Amino acid sequence: MTQQVFYDAPMRRALELSERGQVTGGNPQVGCVLLDDTGRIVAEGWHRGAGTPHAEVDALSHLTDARGLTAVVTLEPCNHTGRTGPCSEALIAAGITRVVYAVSDPGRESAGGAERLRAAGVEVIPGVLATDVEQLLHIWLTAVARRRPWVTVKWASTLDGRAAASDGTSQWITGTAARQRVHEQRAASDAILVGTGTVYADDPQLTVRGDAGELLRHQHQPVPVVVGERPLPADAALRRHPAGVIETGTRDLGRVLADLDARGIRRVYVEGGPTLASAVVAAGLADEYAIYLAPALLGGEKLAIGDLGIRTIADARRLHIVSVEQLGEDLLVIARPTRTPENRGV
Numbered sequence: 092m093t094q095q096v097f098y099d100a101p102m103r104r105a106l107e108l109s110e111r112g113q114v115t116g117g118n119p120q121v122g123c124v125l126l127d128d129t130g131r132i133v134a135e136g137w138h139r140g141a142g143t144p145h146a147e148v149d150a151l152s153h154l155t156d157a158r159g160l161t162a163v164v165t166l167e168p169c170n171h172t173g174r175t176g177p178c179s180e181a182l183i184a185a186g187i188t189r190v191v192y193a194v195s196d197p198g199r200e201s202a203g204g205a206e207r208l209r210a211a212g213v214e215v216i217p218g219v220l221a222t223d224v225e226q227l228l229h230i231w232l233t234a235v236a237r238r239r240p241w242v243t244v245k246w247a248s249t250l251d252g253r254a255a256a257s258d259g260t261s262q263w264i265t266g267t268a269a270r271q272r273v274h275e276q277r278a279a280s281d282a283i284l285v286g287t288g289t290v291y292a293d294d295p296q297l298t299v300r301g302d303a304g305e306l307l308r309h310q311h312q313p314v315p316v317v318v319g320e321r322p323l324p325a326d327a328a329l330r331r332h333p334a335g336v337i338e339t340g341t342r343d344l345g346r347v348l349a350d351l352d353a354r355g356i357r358r359v360y361v362e363g364g365p366t367l368a369s370a371v372v373a374a375g376l377a378d379e380y381a382i383y384l385a386p387a388l389l390g391g392e393k394l395a396i397g398d399l400g401i402r403t404i405a406d407a408r409r410l411h412i413v414s415v416e417q418l419g420e421d422l423l424v425i426a427r428p429t430r431t432p433e434n435r436g437v
């Protein structure tokens with residue numbers, strides 16, 4: 092049995108533990124187990140979110156003496172002092188003699204933990220169950236490596252692709268089950284992007300609410316971000332949002348996303364309307380689509396997506412379907428860009 096395979100089972104446990112962590116808040120989900128020299132798990136830990144102990148430190152906190160143990164952790168131990176100290180130093184100080192991890196840390200500031208551990212004489216084994224862990228951390232890893240948040244574009248439309256009626260009304264195209272799913276998707280995001288057009292037309296709350304429309308106070312509330320040059324009206328409902336509101340005052344999507352990245356925002360949910368959604372798609376910034384389709388027809392000009400600058404079918408933005416689900420009478424289609432040389436992930 093190779094050393095790598097020997098650590099598969101404890102890494103699987105570390106992966107399970109990592110899933111208890113939260114997907115929002117900027118930090119990755121990380122799990123850690125500590126093994127004695129027979130391979131028995133003697134302590135477990137996971138990261139509960141930004142500002143709380145990292146998984147390695149959480150696992151170490153359960154023991155008074157960790158000398159000679161092996162740490163199995165889903166992400167390379169960090170090497171930087173942020174809101175908490177570097178995990179590489181904590182492992183060295185605790186006398187850990189071997190560190191096994193799955194995926195390297197892509198962060199410019201936090202990477203370098205493996206090197207630091209080796210320099211202190213700790214044996215380091217990288218890459219154990221890397222594919223499984225990468226799958227769980229795909230969105231976070233992509234956002235950190237690219238230095239911009241992962242962008243999901245959501246819209247609700249009729250089967251003929253209309254997002255509003257000719258008088259501008261669009262509440263509600265879909266039924267209760269679909270709208271409830273939107274609230275779940277909001278809760279799994281760090282920020283919600285909305286154009287000034289929707290703010291002026293609908294005065295949305297953009298909060299995470301329950302079945303009866305009640306605010307879910309114990310649920311994570313992503314911050315709403317208003318994109319566009321017009322000011323937010325003084326009496327806008329967004330001014331009462333529990334997470335506050337970010338007014339960008341610009342249409343420059345690159346600048347908006349760079350600013351959100353600097354705030355530690357990794358997951359953005361774009362709730363439209365059609366002008367903003369189209370601009371995001373046209374700029375090649377959409378990583379995922381959440382399209383709610385209602386069995387209704389509206390006809391007319393209020394399309395869910397406007398002009399993308401595509402003149403011929405060969406230039407169509409090709410997507411692949413990740414899932415299709417029926418929610419009450421409606422359908423939810425999740426799709427992602429097909430990555431080909433002609434369609435560079437757009």
Ligand SMILES: NC(=O)c1ccc[n+]([C@@H]2O[C@H](COP(=O)([O-])OP(=O)(O)OC[C@H]3O[C@@H](n4cnc5c(N)ncnc54)[C@H](OP(=O)(O)O)[C@@H]3O)[C@@H](O)[C@H]2O)c1
Nearest residue numbers: 247254259261286288289318319320321363364366367370
């Ligand atoms: N069915 C759905 O899923 C859904 C969702 C949301 C809204 N809606 C409906 O959509 C309608 C509003 O549509 P809309 O297209 O006006 O809303 P929008 O996309 O929310 O807002 C458009 C405005 O955003 C600003 N903007 C921000 N970034 C921009 C960019 N990169 N390029 C161009 N403009 C940018 C511009 O205003 P500035 O002059 O301020 O820069 C623009 O006029 C309403 O009827 C609403 O009910 C439907």
